[in-house]
Amino acid sequence: MAFLEAFYVFFIGLCFGSFANVVIYRLPAGESFFMSRSRCPKCKNQIAWYDNIPVFAWIFLKAKCRKCKAPIAWRYPLVELLVGVFTLLAFLKFGWTWLFLEMALFFFFLVICSFIDFDHMILPDVFTLGGIVIGFALAFVMPNRTVIESLLGILVGGGGLWAVAYIYYVLRKQDGMGGGDIKLLAWVGAVLGWKAIPFVIFSASIVGSIVGLAIMSKKTKKLETVIPFGPYIAAGAIAYALVGKEIASWYFGLLIPGL
Ligand SMILES: [Zn+2]
Structure with missing residues (x-):
């Protein structure tokens, strides 16, 4: 059970990391965080929810856009992993x-x-x-x-x-x-x-x-x-x-x- 709890917290952290990517790119550009779904910067196609699952989708898609095969920067999963790991470490240290x-x-x-x-x-x-x-x-x-x-x-x-x-x-x-x-x-x-x-x-x-x-x-x-x-x-x-x-x-x- 403790392991499941930790994994759950880690995954929530990964999702926050996914949102962090959105803020990192949109805040300096003055764009809204919530209004529009994520798009491929190259072909502008909307990214399906299953291609947006933090870290795992990037690995599964072999770091390429599903539609145009443009490379997806490793920075995206890195940010997700960082937030995920820090969230997990905070949980292991401070508990609920x-x-x-x-x-x-x-x-x-x-x-x-x-x-x-x-x-x-x-x-x-x-x-x-x-x-x-x-x-x-x-x-x-x-x-x-x-x-x-x-x-x-x-x-x-x-x-x-x-x-x-x-x-x-x-x-x-x-x-x-x-x-x-x-x-x-x-x-x-x-x-x-x-x-x-x-x-x-x-x-x-x-x-x-x-x-x-x-x-x-x-x-x-x-x-x-x-x-x-x-x-x-x-x-x-x-x-x-x-x-x-x-x-x-x-x-x-x-x-x-x-x-
Ligand atoms: Zn694309």
């Missing part, structure tokens, strides 16, 4: 609780923001600012953070990254990080509390630097390539929500034994 629901939705919106950031180098305010407000409001009822921790999270998250961006600007004389990243980290602080911020900035910087160097060595030798930072903040936030408290208490325990 309101916190599970909040974290699953938090991960869902972080995946959407990450891919919009990849494509357009923007993090929509509707998610980041909306997330700050809702994340702070839910601090009154959720068990993972106090209201003070959430408020400090907004201030430390927003302020901390603002300081990093300012130092970067002073050193490089150009903007490396957008205001969207600052709002994103404030949102993360609102949902996860201020203690999450050092871990998220640290892990995002390390992974971001490694990926950035890899991309730069491939493309140009110059440092001018702008790399979105949002996806690394999002990944750090998801990691902290799932295992960060354990890492943080181990880390603080090393610094201040007996805390």
